[in-house]
Amino acid sequence: MEFNAKVDNMNVGTDFQNINVTLVNGEKKNLKLSDEQARKIELGKTYHFEVESYLKDEKEQFRVVNLLGIFEYIQDPVALKEELKNFYEYAPADMKALKEAIHGYLNLIENKVLSDVTKYVFKQYEHSFFMYPAAVRFHHAYIGGLAYHTKVMLDMARQFSEIYPYLNKDLLYSGILLHDICKVDELNGFEGGEYTLEGQLIGHLVMASLKVSEAAKTLGYEKEEAILVLNHILLSHHGLPNFGAARKPATPEAMLIWYIDTIDSKFTVLGEELEKTQPGDFTQGIAVLDKTRFYKSKL
Template sequence: MIEVGQTYDFFGKVNLIDDSTYESYPVNVTTENNETVIVRVKQSKKVELNKIYFFNTKAIEFKDKIHLEASNFTPIEDTDIEDENREKLMKFFYEYAPINIVDIKKDIEVAIGQIKNKVIKDISDKIYQRFQKDFYLYPAASKFHHAYISGLAYHTHSMLRLSEGFMAVYPFLNRDLMVSGIILHDICKIFEFTSYENSEYTIKGKLIGHISMGVNLIHEVAKDLGYEESEEVMLLEHILISHHYYGNFGSPKKPNIAEALMIHFIDNIDSKACVLGEELDLVNKGELTKSMPVLDRERYYKHHLTNE
């Protein structure tokens, strides 16, 4: 029960924002306890639809109803909470990657820490440290694959796991280039979408795209570190430029080094296998999936030997 005059602090997701001629406007919020409350926000301050905030409020009476007047509110990504608690809230409010973010973060940071080439390690670590908060929040796509909160980190981690088999079979592959190329290949998707919770493309995302932005980012960081003329930088840039393989998919060059070709294959495998797995989960054994654009609009049969 909410009592007038009492203070209430909670995480909540904004569902609806109404206009008002009063000093504050009403916001429909679902709380972390799955309750619906009306939070009043001062006209001089703005909240965004579908976003999670930590609200500091006080219960007031407004037109014979109890509302919660917000004294402060902070986006969840700017709050100082443990990764486990943030992940729990994200999974409650949004469609979220089927992962444990703590374990994935540990694996990715171990992979970066094991890079031996100084140029590649310094560039990879500086970019990762600068953007890691968004890296673990953003989706990998708007609709076709890993299109949910933390999809980018999930996709990257899956590619790293797949790459271990490739490197075990093909010893000519350079581990440092493989690891760095995988971690950096999609990192500029954090600039391609309007926000992590509502993955619409930005103008910059539509006109420039994450491939070109990623190459520019590597060049910028390499220049800051004094590495811009090194071969390692050229190789990393080539991996990013070519990882979509085809020009109509955004790559101006096809892969011309072994690591770029393998990363293209691994990227393609994971993006398609992830979608296939999700669609198979939606049907019963003995049924066909719906047609899938990423798989040439084919329908796949879920046979009775399929692992659940």
Template sequence: MDDFYAKIDTINETTYDTNTLSVIDEAGLRRTLRIDENAAVREGEVYHFTVEPIVFKDREQWLVTAYVPLVEQAQDDGERDRLMDVFYTFAPASTEQLKRSIETYLAHMSDGPIRQIVEAIYQRHHQAFYLYPAATRFHHAYIGGLAHHTETMLRLAEGLLAVYAFLDRDLLIGGVLLHDMCKVLELSDFKNPEYTREGRLIGHITMGVKEVAKTAETLGLYDTEERLLLEHMVLSHHYYGNFGSPKKPNVPEALALHFIDNIDSKFAVLGEALAETEPGTFTQSLPVIDRERFYKALRKK
């Protein structure tokens, strides 16, 4: 009997009552397993396998007796992050760090309708929120990318709040926390995401507005100005209609949210490109920054 985590590389269906799995374990070693033909496993997924030795066609092999998806088996954030980093591209910050920072911002919001609506939506989606990417490609397109993007935006918001006293802190922080929350509904999963049917036909912006409205109604807050303002924050954060926003920002905090989102989505891509660029040369063309190429200076910081 043995047990280990491994990612399924290929599934080979056979004429027997078991199929063949080719998996790669934590050490990067490839193993061949046999599993019941009706087992609900998928290529590209990581499972905790329990196996036992068998003889199949005069050869010693391993038969899977139990399998549990990684996210169900590894409940501790630290252990889950470690395994995610082994098998997938993971955020450059741990779930524990991101959660501590984000929940500190939540805790410091003033009591009132904005906090009540934001907290209710956060609690509804927080497990998926720390796993999902922020996009399928371009920026923060890795596991934990949505939370990493959001937490970076919260820290960027601090700069604007420190300079422009007329900005409403709770509204801006609430808008940052909610603006992409419905990516967890727009995308199919956190590992190899595609757009869901609702994601393609409606999109995370409209989904987010509906989520705010539904939550406000449940809390008895639908008729408040705060509900309307949060809806506007989510609705307008892409600014342009061809990027999904039917309305441009018409409150200061919504404009701030748009610029913060735009800054982080572009600078995250630029930072990744510069990390792969030799000093004295230019990055590759970057589609999210008008296909420009950026020079990496020889001088050290």
């Protein structure tokens, strides 16, 4: 028997290892594990299980023969959403359309250096990119949040570049596509969870810059100015040192990316709080907006 299921709780002792899981259809099962299998399992995550049944005290039991992380078992993010939407909150977007839009922006980058390096780095993370959240708690903290946040920023940057033509579209698109790419390394799983040790000690800004530098060296572009200004965007997109930036933005593109990153992260959370608020009432204090309470008008 094979099925996909989310781990609800674990009961592990010196001579027993079992877990309770919920299948996609809502059915509950108790599964027996080996010591080695128990060490692989994480609470709250979803796996593909291959199990066999047996009788003990005239009662049917289930023993795990093999298990695989659902992320490894199903590669396509569209298929994954269909399988996991009953378990987790997803980005409010069609996954297929989201994927097509991101690839569309990738292909709009005309500068060869930026195009080659961006595609080189993006390809390393593509599978995870469409599944990971953009944060653990505050903004876009749901499956697909990273890609959804990136797409919104790309759309805003395109509009800004039409209003202010001195902005370099290639730098904007490349910088936005890569600015949060290493959140895949910063977070411990697409289901959310916590930050990795590398994420806490180094952070996604520096990790992304290192990836770009490695790619540039591999492709023979390490001396190109395009790499320098792209790395500046990655290292400065949090704006100020107390927000985690390694440098303050010092190019027009870097400044814009900081601003629209801030806009999307804050307005997304504000919109979510307003959804839960009745007209004529105030929201709860919103952490990412200095705990301000916002009035929802009756208009």
